[in-house]
Amino acid sequence: MSRTNRPLTSEPQVIGRSALRVDALTKVTGEERYAADYYPENHLWVGVKRATYPHARLTSIDSSQAKDMVGVATVLTSQDVPGSNRLGIFEKDQPILADGIVRHYGDAIALVTAETKEILEQALAAIVVEYEPLAAVFDPEEALANDAVVLHPERVDGNVLLRGEISCGRGAEALADCAFTAKVSIKLNWQDHAFLETESGVAWLEKDGTIAMIVSTQTPFRDRLELAEALKISPNKFRVMAPHLGGAFGGKDGLTVQGFLALAALHSGGRPVKMWYSREERFLAGTKRHPAVLNYTLGCDREGTLHTLDCSILMDTGAYSALGGEVLGLAMEHAGGPYCIPHTRIKGAVVYTNNPVASAFRGFGVPQVAAGIEQVVDELAKVGGFDPLQFRLKNAVRRGSVTPTGVLLTQTVGIGECLAKVQEHRLWRERQSWQNSSPPFKRRGVGLAACYHAVGFGPVIPDYANAKLELSTDGRIRVYVGVVDMGQGNASTYMQIVGHILFQGYDTMELVLPDTSQTLPSASSSASRTTFTYGNALIGAANILKERILARALLLFSFQLLEQLSVQDLVLLPGRILHQPSGREVPLKMVAGFMDDSERITTYSYTCPVNKQVLSTGGNLRLHGFPHRVFSYGVQLVRLQVDTLTGEVEVCDLLNCIEAGSVLNPQVFEQQIQGGAAQGIGYALFEDFALEDGKIRTNDFSTYILPTAMDIPNMETVVVALAEDDGPYGMKGAGEISIDGILAAISNGLAGIIGTRLTQGTLTGEKILLALRQTGKEGVR
């Protein structure tokens, strides 16, 4: 996936500066191509027939009519899948094409390839599927019952995908010691990733039997392994290319269209195939954020020192596991928030239901538990009569503290500094006068949340990256990127890192996007670890390349100047090397000409250090990532205004105070923070995902409402830049911390305004109006 830059600037890159994105111009002009924008010549369209029951046994599939249609190339069913027909990252439980049972409405039953989209639609409609409906379960609590229908009978623990308990100190029994306690029960909704570019890709069978695909994926290298098992084809027979993605947010972490594309390519006689979900299909078959049922009890002593937490988390993974176990693990690890709480019991379970599949989604379980802990913290502050910010500050973890799950914090910890910054901020200081100056028929409130977010995969799954750089024969620096840029701008930051070290600007560099045949294996673009890990690998590769370039240039200068020279006297400049004392220069191209091909390419392998702590608790969560070593921190503050006549909420201001280490590219950093906050506002107030017996009732953007630019408040980002030794140039991941506390902060703000706590689902105006009515505040001037 080599691409020519059209740089807006030739300025040599420097870490810490707002470097324009390398893809800024090509995206604005529309030249940049997502996977969805590829239309190979003579391609067939791929589509699948989806289930019409949430749980049923397939009794027959009649595709004869479809097969006979003019313009239909192939119709395939599970019988045509050569391998295990089972996808899944840890737990292989999801068929590419249903083989016997359908477990939710998104299940694919048959695959069609056709000349046009119209023929494809007609052919899919012409396939007749007969079912024997099965009892279905849609409520995760019901799914736990002994007599519940079981989705995956071959598993040992009924519908439970993963169950865990973390207990520290004297656990829940220490609640008895507390002077003050508070309790909150919450039920959180699904959320759709709602990315710009729905699932899409093209594929073709190459002459040597390789299945090549250009696909919108966060995980090109891992995709090959998942495909290999399901299709019983060697992983090196797949070539996966990932151009820039039109958003992903976790929704492309794992296979989406890849299995269908590979299967179609195998049966298309060498013709390319293309698949691209419609928005409705995305809603139907794409993964979601896990809904959750939370029960929190928190207690502190008379002085406001937190003492005991007892909480439970129940999540619904839908019909298949996807990353459900990992999401639960991360949720449980963060369940107690960034506080010192010596006695804790954290119980968690994630269960199968006949609902849509839930998996990774920016925040990865943390926005859910942050809504739990941060609401109960606010309630406890009220009960005890403590200032909610001061209360958080008093109990905040610091470097060397132990978290509520017993994890020793050995790396940078910025929550105290974030809280202190918010405490000084006018949005907090002036909250009373702002609230008191509500216009008629409006009520105002300020909500607060503190949160933290682990960086990386935890102690078991290797958090690795392999960087590759090349000095091309024409003297340019080629940056091979092994991890996907799904829109967060990491590819630009990689150019920035390499440019900083090698003193180059965009115009003397080239970017090669992920391509399993050109770039080196690296783990996914996810877990707030993308730049954290790949950046470290790149620094290694760039330093080696720099050393090689300077050493070879030194030789050239020595011949010119006929004396022994020192490498300290050389300076890399854009496109050339300068011998500073003599003022002589040689172009990079000439140096490249004096290097062997193997010398012009440098690679560097990096694996993140992990937390070596062996905890007496949460052992079965270890595989799923518990415990982590590095965390980012944040405090979110919102100013809300509620219309007492309509229940409408306006988010007037939003402050995100973030400690995610040093900031490499301030502009890209702020974009991440703002994007996360906007998505959090959608999660809290707008995106009222509705299911009815497993069927999605909000499957387009007229029913599933996203916040628009008009709904997004003034946002301010305040940075606390601690120097994290693990991170490249002291950075930590910033992709998720910005969303984690938004729902919690908005909930806390609304509780103040309404006088009661809304704890069920998306906080729509309808619910707020009803609550205002109940508290006697409806229509109050």
Place this chain on the structure above:
Amino acid sequence: MSRTNRPLTSEPQVIGRSALRVDALTKVTGEERYAADYYPENHLWVGVKRATYPHARLTSIDSSQAKDMVGVATVLTSQDVPGSNRLGIFEKDQPILADGIVRHYGDAIALVTAETKEILEQALAAIVVEYEPLAAVFDPEEALANDAVVLHPERVDGNVLLRGEISCGRGAEALADCAFTAKVSIKLNWQDHAFLETESGVAWLEKDGTIAMIVSTQTPFRDRLELAEALKISPNKFRVMAPHLGGAFGGKDGLTVQGFLALAALHSGGRPVKMWYSREERFLAGTKRHPAVLNYTLGCDREGTLHTLDCSILMDTGAYSALGGEVLGLAMEHAGGPYCIPHTRIKGAVVYTNNPVASAFRGFGVPQVAAGIEQVVDELAKVGGFDPLQFRLKNAVRRGSVTPTGVLLTQTVGIGECLAKVQEHRLWRERQSWQNSSPPFKRRGVGLAACYHAVGFGPVIPDYANAKLELSTDGRIRVYVGVVDMGQGNASTYMQIVGHILFQGYDTMELVLPDTSQTLPSASSSASRTTFTYGNALIGAANILKERILARALLLFSFQLLEQLSVQDLVLLPGRILHQPSGREVPLKMVAGFMDDSERITTYSYTCPVNKQVLSTGGNLRLHGFPHRVFSYGVQLVRLQVDTLTGEVEVCDLLNCIEAGSVLNPQVFEQQIQGGAAQGIGYALFEDFALEDGKIRTNDFSTYILPTAMDIPNMETVVVALAEDDGPYGMKGAGEISIDGILAAISNGLAGIIGTRLTQGTLTGEKILLALRQTGKEGVR
């Protein structure tokens, strides 16, 4: 100078966090002792008799009456000085006690030691000095005349201390190409350092003949060498201790009281001696900021691209060289500002006069030349019709640019980013509406300046530091500091660096302040290089100590656990080491017990890399520091309001946008930036230093007016944090960049308000009123 901390926090230190100063509590409570606060038992007071002529031959000194007074211990003259009696850092031209000639009113003629201050005063008054007055010169331009009286006839170039010329491109002749040109001539005043603690110290002769002193100095190690030559005593016979300083700002860079103290100690039969300048004596004998005469002509093309600079700088070093040559060198290096100007001629000279001695002062010549270039840039923007900010941005240097003195910028360059931030800032964006809303009888204006400041000593004088750390036998980390903390907070930052690496808080660390017998030789606290250089040395020492501690701890754990362990499993914690997998800990104290004394102490020597460029210009400035390698950058913006009835100026807002690399301790950083800005306001508007034939007419704080808290505006600091590879954790020096542009920005703001440019001396209300009268704006409503 070991001291016990009274920490306000025991939190483990982290780089990037606002760590409370280690000396915060002791300073607030008054426990912390400056050199001035030391009163050794049974000490004598030291004082000196000063000249009563600005230039004269000494014909006789009659001290018989003084010697006979009860309570007088000794009276000494130059005859009692054993060595060369010549002080000076590069040029040894200043006597400790005048021997034949006095060259300004501050010259000391005789030294007295006495039992009390009162007796001392009486004895000094009783010394009768007879003079043969000599013609004197007070104007630097007159001092250059062929027939001028010469202060140091033994020198070759009349009164010229140093003369230089830098020429790039086609030099001044390229002015002819310019579409637009502008010209500014400026005469800048002296400035007094006006530190809280005037020059002071105590000294005593130890039994072994060592002269020990506790003294308020920026340069304990260099002081020994200066003393050794002047007194003909081996440098290792001096022990210099430097506690926290009550300010210095360059005014204690080089000897002040040290020569007198040493001399007195030698003649006091083992009794300690104490000297402490009164405020008046400080004004009389202390060094000052160099006054300067500047002539600037600047030209650009039709599109506003800078083309040619022709400028001259004349500085007055007063009676002695001190650091006059170095100040001129730095001024010339920065004369063209942070812009790309291909054709330049920069002429400079610093001359002797019979005025007070000028030397180092925060900014070191740069505030002077910034006032020149930034005013002519504003004038040229006006002539060409360019927006002054956009004009600067268009011409700003970037990484890889060449400065107006031909210096290639290989390191981080942040001026473009700073200008862009100011451009977006409301104080800039809303300048027009703010100006338009002046209250009655007020006129408002906004002034801007961009500047840069070299870090360190340049290519010849080694910019070195030697760090030393100790794991004490009681398990604490002792940080030996070789460079002085003159109030800027660097000692706290050193604790922060060591604490960050070794995971300790203040309560498990100790600070040892500079003491030539305990800490290791390090260069001065000056040149925006204090933490830059010492920080790098400390990182080295801390990493070695960490490695040693972990290695020895590993052994102890291995014996306990009876297995081979990995050092990666160990974590340093406050006061102890944890073996993470087993959860076992050993205290640092125990580890110390298993180490040899030599292992418990680690040292690390660091010398900064330098610019290896060999320039065809400015060769005679090389010794004086030209060219530098690393620069900090800043943009200063002021909002001014002038009273048209009184001429009074109010600085309403001040924005300092600074790029000085990463910020290690945000609070200390901001204090530096605010302090520099306040001092710059004093320089520009308040501190109207007045001389009359070499005699200071403003020698106390009722005549020399400092701005108070009431005169200091709302200040905002905006940080651009580029990652400087040379600096510890990516930082650069921030001690001077904050003052460099203040006078320039205020001058530019006033020019807009008044309609003409004030170019002579301190910009007092009196001058402003007169100028308003001339432009017809006096009393305008």
